[in-house]
Amino acid sequence: GAGVSQSPSNKVTEKGKDVELRCDPISGHTALYWYRQSLGQGLEFLIYFQGNSAPDKSGLPSDRFSAERTGGSVSTLTIQRTQQEDSAVYLCASSLVKGGGNSPLHFGNGTRLTVT
Amino acid sequence: LAKTTQPISMDSYEGQEVNITCSHNNIATNDYITWYQQFPSQGPRFIIQGYKTKVTNEVASLFIPADRKSSTLSLPRVSLSDTAVYYCLVGRLYNQGGKLIFGQGTELSVKP
Numbered sequence: 001g002a003g004v005s006q007s008p009s010n011k012v013t014e015k016g017k018d019v020e021l022r023c024d025p026i027s028g029h030t031a032l033y034w035y036r037q038s039l040g041q042g043l044e045f046l047i048y049f050q051g052n053s054a055p056d057k058s059g060l061p062s063d064r065f066s067a068e069r070t071g072g073s074v075s076t077l078t079i080q081r082t083q084q085e086d087s088a089v090y091l092c093a094s095s096l097v098k099g100g101g102n103s104p105l106h107f108g109n110g111t112r113l114t115v116t
Numbered sequence: 117l118a119k120t121t122q123p124i125s126m127d128s129y130e131g132q133e134v135n136i137t138c139s140h141n142n143i144a145t146n147d148y149i150t151w152y153q154q155f156p157s158q159g160p161r162f163i164i165q166g167y168k169t170k171v172t173n174e175v176a177s178l179f180i181p182a183d184r185k186s187s188t189l190s191l192p193r194v195s196l197s198d199t200a201v202y203y204c205l206v207g208r209l210y211n212q213g214g215k216l217i218f219g220q221g222t223e224l225s226v227k228p
Contacts, residue, residue, distance in 0.1 A: 004159070033216065035218070041220075042203070042218055042219060042220040042221050043160070043203070043218040045215060045216070045217055045218070048215055048216075056215050058215065059215075091159050091160075093159070093160075104150055104152075104162040104165055105150075105152075105160070105162070105216070106162070107159025107160050107161070108159050109157070109158050109159050110157075110158075110159055
């Protein structure tokens with residue numbers, strides 16, 4: 001079946017512009033995560049959505065970053081007034097939350113953002 | 117949230133068994149241990165998950181001692197295509213909002 005889809009795969013933008021990154025999770029997955037990965041680094045947690053609950057935004061690095069998830073499915077990560085330090089790969093993951101056990105995360109291939 | 121510690125890098129040769137150990141001293145009772153593999157320009161991919169003792173699948177084995185404060189991912193007879201970064205993740209989606217924090221990962225290099 002279809003996996004997690006992210007678009008665009010690459011995005012080059014000028015400093016100060018706003019960007020929107022999109023994530024289409026696996027159908028039926030109620031948990032959705034955004035992570036950021038700078039070159040040669042590990043995964044930095046940004047935000048977590050679970051069903052209709054309020055998202056956990058504790059990883060967002062500044063108020064220039066925001067995310068929403070519409071209808072419990074597609075999610076959009078928005079970065080306003082981009083800075084060069086925002087350059088990274090932005091990864092989205094989804095998971096099927098179920099009683100008992102622990103479902104693994106399924107990742108997309110990310111959006112590579114370059115701020116010039 | 118359980119913090120994980122792994123070696124930053126490891127080298128191996130084709131055909132050898134590779135064991136990567138992850139420390140997670142403050143693992144919670146309900147936490148699971150999950151390992152992911154990441155190739156360049158791709159998102160991490162699930163390898164194996166366990167709660168206690170030993171788990172084996174077609175790709176790897178996961179050994180978890182009784183105190184669960186560490187875990188070891190074992191890759192039998194590695195090949196060049198196993199060169200990747202391996203992440204240990206400790207947590208559970210139902211636990212305290214489900215925030216899952218990745219460590220820095222172990223960069224495995226398999227040589228011919």
